[in-house]
Amino acid sequence: MTTIVSCKGISKTYQQGKVTVNALTNVDLSVETGGFMALAGPSGSGKTTLLNLIGGLDNPDSGTIQVDGQTYTHLNGSQMADLRLHRIGFIFQAYNLIPVLSAVENVEYVMLLQGVAADERRERAREVLDTVGLSGKYDRRPAELSGGQQQRVAVARAIVAHPSIVLADEPTANLDSKTGESLLALMLQMNRERSVTFIFSTHDNMVMDFARRIVMIRDGRIDSDQNKTDR
């Protein structure tokens, strides 16, 4: 098994008014390819911060991060954007989709940024929407979809460009348990069939049940790191 994510000595602080918050302190983490892992912990523990740093959405104060063979140090904004575009998929808790685009256009958008031809974009987007169970809803705008359906579109968009890794920040937070469970099952299926690595930031027990590895984070440090039996 190869290592797809390697974090060494990661520290990050934020300013909240006049107060300096130590979000992460000297965190080391490695993730194997094909992993289905949860970063768990209470609110404010630093799990979302760590996820954002892995995704290149923010920069650590110290330490190094390597994702899919690419070290983040010294990459500028455009280079980081290119890295995210080609290697990383994102699913957020809320506000995942572009409101003026339909479901299929939202999924196409990543491929548009990559420069994929229009016909190919459309065909692949529809295929992936079919895979996530949204056949026939291609032209619906986000406002015309339920929360679960919107998250499915987000999953479709996250995987359509064949990323190496998908980062999901509280993906089930705004969903009922049944919808959340079916979404997790879908992502697990993607993980098994396509060997896409999934890392979740969550405090949802259901997500932790699905995960094969749970890293507990508390007060900006890794508290525990458990592998579970395969699902």
Next chain:
Amino acid sequence: MDLQIAWRNIWRNPRRTTVILIAVVIGVWSMIFLGALMRGIIRGMIHNGITTLTGHVQIHQQQYPDDPSIDNSIDDPAAITQVLEQQLSDGSHWATRVRVNAIASNARHNASVTLVGIDPPKEKALSFIGSAVTQGRYLEADDTNAILVGRALAKRFETKPGRKLILMTQDNTGQIASKAFRIAGIFQAEMESTEKSYLFITRKAAQNMLKMGPAVSEISILLPSPDQASQTAQRLDTQLAGQQLAVRSWQEALPLLQSYLELYDSFILIWFVVVFVAMGFGILNTTLMAVFERMREFGLLKALGMRPIRIVKGILTEALIILFVGILIGNGLGLFSCYALSFHGINLSALAQGVEYAGMSRVIIPQVIAKDLLGANLVVLLLGLLVCLYPAVKAARFTPVEAMVHN
């Protein structure tokens, strides 16, 4: 698809977009319309200046511009007119004149005037007087004591065609010359001051009265286009070198008018910028609001892998579409307004004295020129994009995390 996305983003908030559009439309409309009015004023001023006896090119004896007296007359105009016959292009007109200061009087009134002796047939094609007579008749070439009087002066003198008018001036020998004329016609000019200042008799009658012989005060030339004036004046100056003449274009003869024209060009540009500044604050404010409302979306786009420059391009594309539509409508309204007023113009008679002081016509007809149209559109387009650059760059500079937590 980028254009499609930009178009949809524009109409997310139709009210806000409509407000910006209206601001752009009104701005462009006012730039074009008021710019055209100013051009109309300028055109009127040039027209008045040229047709009120100046012409496009004037030839005088060398000292005449500094001392416009009978002593500084052109003694041998025939030599000059021969050159003019050869040198002037088709469509040009010229005529000789006598011009002296005089006192006009009748039984009840008197006034200081400028007496102008003209060649009636030639003068018709040259200046306003040929088509200005509204009562009585125009002069004929063999008239010896007929005189044309301005409407305003006739009113002041309480006189009319057929009545007598006495003219008194200094002749070529330095003696007082005095003669009675009979009013043949009343003329109406663009400016009341012209009607009060000028009296017209035939050139021969003037030369006889002033004992000038064949001498004249000036030769006035009208060219097919005022743009030819400077070049023609230079050419004639060369051709007539050695004859102690002053050959001047209308720009040199009317330096105040020339200064006005140069000032107006700058003034129109300043007007464009002022209108834009007023409009620009509205555009900037609204664009900033629109951008900051979408900061989380920009964070999402960056997370998906959109480069910062593309975010800038996206926002500027939206701005460009709004500006373009606004410019199109503003141009349409501006051009239509000018077209609608091109038939009757705007009548400023109520302000007659004020406009006359500035040399303006009483009726202003807007004139749209390509330079002003292009200038107005470019100012709005380029400065519009420039003001939108600030919010665009601001949006692009946030990190994805900062953008996504932005309230």
